[in-house]
Amino acid sequence: MNNLKLPSLPDMANIWQETLQWTPTVQQQVQFQQLYEFILQGNNQFNLTRITDPQEFWEKHLWDSLRGIAPILRDGGVGAAEGENTSLSSPTSSTPLSVIDIGTGAGFPGFPVAIAVANSTVTLLDSTRKKIAFLEETRAALDFTNVKTFTGRAEEVGQQPQHRQNYDVALVRAVGTASVCAEYALPLLKQGGLAVIYRGNWTEEETKVLENAVDQLGGVIELVDKFTTPLSESIRHCLYLRKVRTTPVHFPRPVGVPTQKPL
Numbered sequence: 001m002n003n004l005k006l007p008s009l010p011d012m013a014n015i016w017q018e019t020l021q022w023t024p025t026v027q028q029q030v031q032f033q034q035l036y037e038f039i040l041q042g043n044n045q046f047n048l049t050r051i052t053d054p055q056e057f058w059e060k061h062l063w064d065s066l067r068g069i070a071p072i073l074r075d076g077g078v079g080a081a082e083g084e085n086t087s088l089s090s091p092t093s094s095t096p097l098s099v100i101d102i103g104t105g106a107g108f109p110g111f112p113v114a115i116a117v118a119n120s121t122v123t124l125l126d127s128t129r130k131k132i133a134f135l136e137e138t139r140a141a142l143d144f145t146n147v148k149t150f151t152g153r154a155e156e157v158g159q160q161p162q163h164r165q166n167y168d169v170a171l172v173r174a175v176g177t178a179s180v181c182a183e184y185a186l187p188l189l190k191q192g193g194l195a196v197i198y199r200g201n202w203t204e205e206e207t208k209v210l211e212n213a214v215d216q217l218g219g220v221i222e223l224v225d226k227f228t229t230p231l232s233e234s235i236r237h238c239l240y241l242r243k244v245r246t247t248p249v250h251f252p253r254p255v256g257v258p259t260q261k262p263l
């Protein structure tokens, strides 16, 4: 495993700082490396991720995961610099955040978020029992005390009282179309909570379509943030949805319906 070291500080310190106004501590850097190694080992047994090269892993799994919560990092979730865009700050950023990662797969963006925002509690949700079993092993082996795991479909979990309206932040990366992600995420948020939907390409026409879906779910699109990744210079977007009203009880609709009949 010695030849599989993540790009480390000080090489990456400038990039973290310039792009997120945040720099990992030495301990967080160690946790990123442990996570990387554990996932590579797990890949031998489970088909977890195609992204195994150290630089690619750093950019696509670590940096990209944390780019989505840049407003929270800037606002001082881990004692970082002053926020530029305070309208995106979590309403409860000075208190511990309750975060859910919907369709977490190999634990992204949830694990990096749990490492970076140590005072948060991060629930990793996936419908695949095998993946959750691996994440549970990872959680225990790496002693991530602020991580919980849960097997379930977002459509069902969103109707369960212990999860519905229970989270400050919902993260959704690579799980479905944006309106499907919104239908999964908004019911799980407390009023005032923030959903972060990670996208590759995105157009203004798509924003217009999504606006309607988000409105039905009790939310508004607060920001569509376009950015370039620091190593491969790829275009990405993060959509930030704010929950402003209670989500009607019939959302999320039953399993499969959000995908088959998107809002």
Ligand SMILES: C[S@@+](CC[C@H](N)C(=O)[O-])C[C@H]1O[C@@H](n2cnc3c(N)ncnc32)[C@H](O)[C@@H]1O
Pocket (backbone or CB within 6 Å): 102, 103, 104, 105, 106, 107, 108, 109, 125, 126, 127, 128, 131, 152, 153, 154, 155, 172, 173, 174, 175
């Ligand atoms: C392409 S993977 C993305 C994994 C991770 N979010 C990432 O970006 O690397 C999609 C994951 O979403 C899960 N998933 C799909 N539909 C789901 C649903 N309705 N509820 C919960 N998990 C779901 C799948 O099991 C799979 O692990």
